[in-house]
Amino acid sequence: MSKRAYNFCAGPAALPEAVLQRAQAELLDWHGKGLSVMEMSHRSDDYMAIAAKAEQDLRDLLGIPSDYKVLFLQGGASQQFAEIPLNLLPEDGVADYIDTGIWSQKSIEEASRYGRINVAASAKPYDYFAIPGQNDWQLSQDAAYLHYTPNETIGGLEFDWIPDVGEVPLVADMSSDILSRPIDVSKFGLIYAGAQKNIGPSGLVVTIVREDLLGRARSACPTMLNYKVAADNGSMYNTPATFSWYLSGLVFEWLKEQGGVAAMEQRNRAKKELLYGAIDSSGLYSNPIALNARSWMNVPFRLADERLDKPFLAGAEARSLLNLKGHRSVGGMRASIYNAVGLDAVEALVAYMAEFEKEHG
Amino acid sequence: MSKRAYNFCAGPAALPEAVLQRAQAELLDWHGKGLSVMEMSHRSDDYMAIAAKAEQDLRDLLGIPSDYKVLFLQGGASQQFAEIPLNLLPEDGVADYIDTGIWSQKSIEEASRYGRINVAASAKPYDYFAIPGQNDWQLSQDAAYLHYTPNETIGGLEFDWIPDVGEVPLVADMSSDILSRPIDVSKFGLIYAGAQKNIGPSGLVVTIVREDLLGRARSACPTMLNYKVAADNGSMYNTPATFSWYLSGLVFEWLKEQGGVAAMEQRNRAKKELLYGAIDSSGLYSNPIALNARSWMNVPFRLADERLDKPFLAGAEARSLLNLKGHRSVGGMRASIYNAVGLDAVEALVAYMAEFEKEHG
Numbered sequence: 001m002s003k004r005a006y007n008f009c010a011g012p013a014a015l016p017e018a019v020l021q022r023a024q025a026e027l028l029d030w031h032g033k034g035l036s037v038m039e040m041s042h043r044s045d046d047y048m049a050i051a052a053k054a055e056q057d058l059r060d061l062l063g064i065p066s067d068y069k070v071l072f073l074q075g076g077a078s079q080q081f082a083e084i085p086l087n088l089l090p091e092d093g094v095a096d097y098i099d100t101g102i103w104s105q106k107s108i109e110e111a112s113r114y115g116r117i118n119v120a121a122s123a124k125p126y127d128y129f130a131i132p133g134q135n136d137w138q139l140s141q142d143a144a145y146l147h148y149t150p151n152e153t154i155g156g157l158e159f160d161w162i163p164d165v166g167e168v169p170l171v172a173d174m175s176s177d178i179l180s181r182p183i184d185v186s187k188f189g190l191i192y193a194g195a196q197k198n199i200g201p202s203g204l205v206v207t208i209v210r211e212d213l214l215g216r217a218r219s220a221c222p223t224m225l226n227y228k229v230a231a232d233n234g235s236m237y238n239t240p241a242t243f244s245w246y247l248s249g250l251v252f253e254w255l256k257e258q259g260g261v262a263a264m265e266q267r268n269r270a271k272k273e274l275l276y277g278a279i280d281s282s283g284l285y286s287n288p289i290a291l292n293a294r295s296w297m298n299v300p301f302r303l304a305d306e307r308l309d310k311p312f313l314a315g316a317e318a319r320s321l322l323n324l325k326g327h328r329s330v331g332g333m334r335a336s337i338y339n340a341v342g343l344d345a346v347e348a349l350v351a352y353m354a355e356f357e358k359e360h361g
Numbered sequence: 362m363s364k365r366a367y368n369f370c371a372g373p374a375a376l377p378e379a380v381l382q383r384a385q386a387e388l389l390d391w392h393g394k395g396l397s398v399m400e401m402s403h404r405s406d407d408y409m410a411i412a413a414k415a416e417q418d419l420r421d422l423l424g425i426p427s428d429y430k431v432l433f434l435q436g437g438a439s440q441q442f443a444e445i446p447l448n449l450l451p452e453d454g455v456a457d458y459i460d461t462g463i464w465s466q467k468s469i470e471e472a473s474r475y476g477r478i479n480v481a482a483s484a485k486p487y488d489y490f491a492i493p494g495q496n497d498w499q500l501s502q503d504a505a506y507l508h509y510t511p512n513e514t515i516g517g518l519e520f521d522w523i524p525d526v527g528e529v530p531l532v533a534d535m536s537s538d539i540l541s542r543p544i545d546v547s548k549f550g551l552i553y554a555g556a557q558k559n560i561g562p563s564g565l566v567v568t569i570v571r572e573d574l575l576g577r578a579r580s581a582c583p584t585m586l587n588y589k590v591a592a593d594n595g596s597m598y599n600t601p602a603t604f605s606w607y608l609s610g611l612v613f614e615w616l617k618e619q620g621g622v623a624a625m626e627q628r629n630r631a632k633k634e635l636l637y638g639a640i641d642s643s644g645l646y647s648n649p650i651a652l653n654a655r656s657w658m659n660v661p662f663r664l665a666d667e668r669l670d671k672p673f674l675a676g677a678e679a680r681s682l683l684n685l686k687g688h689r690s691v692g693g694m695r696a697s698i699y700n701a702v703g704l705d706a707v708e709a710l711v712a713y714m715a716e717f718e719k720e721h722g
Binding site: 002004005007009010011012013015016017020021023024025029034035036038039040041042044075076077078079080083086110113194196201202203204207219220222223224225237238239240241242243244247286311313320322323356 | 364365368370371372373374376377378381382384387388389390394395396397400401402405412436437438439440442443444447472474475519554555557562564565578580581583584585586598599600601602603604605608683684699704
């Protein structure tokens, strides 16, 4: 087998090697039962135990209060963009949204198809390099909820604070920062996260929702998109994405073994400080984001001369530093350094960046 | 490693052992690239090639005409139950549905939330043991489509003919019989199938749709449920279920190596004849379905005395014959004998049934 590469992909993203090894060992024969997890009935005792353990481990990791349901759904965050208004926004109501980049814009666009959306604040005046403070937000009087994107995967812009909107349910797309450090779940009405960054394989989205928000779905909401139906059926109204759920459970176990999200915070802090430090101290690389809004998980950076982009990427690939090309809407480079990307990967990247600068700077 | 069991689960169901072995070998390092398929960007050249090959192989296997799109979606057949009317039924239109059992009833229930549904025929007068002939169907004048369930996974009732409804688009839930024998795709407007029976892991649903049916979605249809959006974006409007798609591709490759669906038909015919033969010639086992409507894939059967159910199941499990318990709504036993369940598995089952009858009959 060739060496495992350093994978900086924004998603689907690197998974812990120990998790893949365990999945590999169990792939044809789970715990001596003579079949793969993929081949198990989702209603079998064995699979129900796998599913329940995954949920409990996630609850332990994030300290999810008992009055929140944890749903293992399909369709990714993009389907949640519709599910949230279909479940939480009355037809004559209004919802507040904060625009901090491409993903929040997509959520706004989809929600606008279902009712009145008030964009209470936008990072546009700052070219999406900084987040407007809450004093400048134009909140509605009676918003059904406030939606924001704590971390913008493409722009690399991250809140280092939680909005305070009183009794209004706070709804957050944590696709790219969930489990990267501790959060206080009780401050949120609903949290959702596509799995393929910090949780597991794509094809799964985890939604954590406070129970009092269930049961408000519109009559036209498809049954499969109704949170209450999912909650009442333990996310098994129909066959869930069983293998992705199982693999996410292995990731949760691995996270607990690593010391949980507090340990991840330490490790992720060291990783991002090393990388931003290398960028800031160089004459070749730059990152435009305000210091207090820099993402811990997605680090976009540019080279001073974009003609160097191609040789930079080619040299990186030759050193097994993969998927560093930035999103086409932003250009330049992006290193996604999720939980499964170790400090060694960032060290290898930073060493290469210095070497490249010496040659081309 | 313990021996692989014989798995008669209705879904998620058995997968070909050769497919699981290949997935296992590639799990940490796909083709020497140093990363798992699960860790690849869905937009990378490598993954795009995996996805395109899977689609092409499915097209080859089923002879899908070029004016049909093949979509790799999420949410299972149950989400299709809403997507079909949201995409194909005008708000003031009517759709015809055929009721042949639990799955068609679920599709009728969900579609009824979106418009006028005419149940053109029902197997109820036959206790769901036979399918009413088309002469007895009460079709609408101007149906937007006719929906039916060619194979009822729970009841074990299967059409051995294709309805002829002229210009009305024929919509079929082939979750449990797709790829089990050749079909003429050109007779259908839309075919859909949850993957977890004859295609691959759960969390994927394949929809094959004639192009002229795209672009009719209602304004309220969530973007992620809009077939045209999926078609225009090669099923990558957002991140698809990449690993399930890949694994389904391995199953398609395996099917081609086996000789395609014509070879599957021969093998499946031999399997079902062996099993129904054993049931019909016994004094202990029975299957109530009309001879011309017996499912090739899902074979429910009862023991003459239901007090024997428990010892039958215990003895089966001791012989690694797993998941033979019938659906709770039907009782008794059910052997699902999809493509990945070999003739050897059916032979082992039949041998056990004879042995059990000798002891308890």
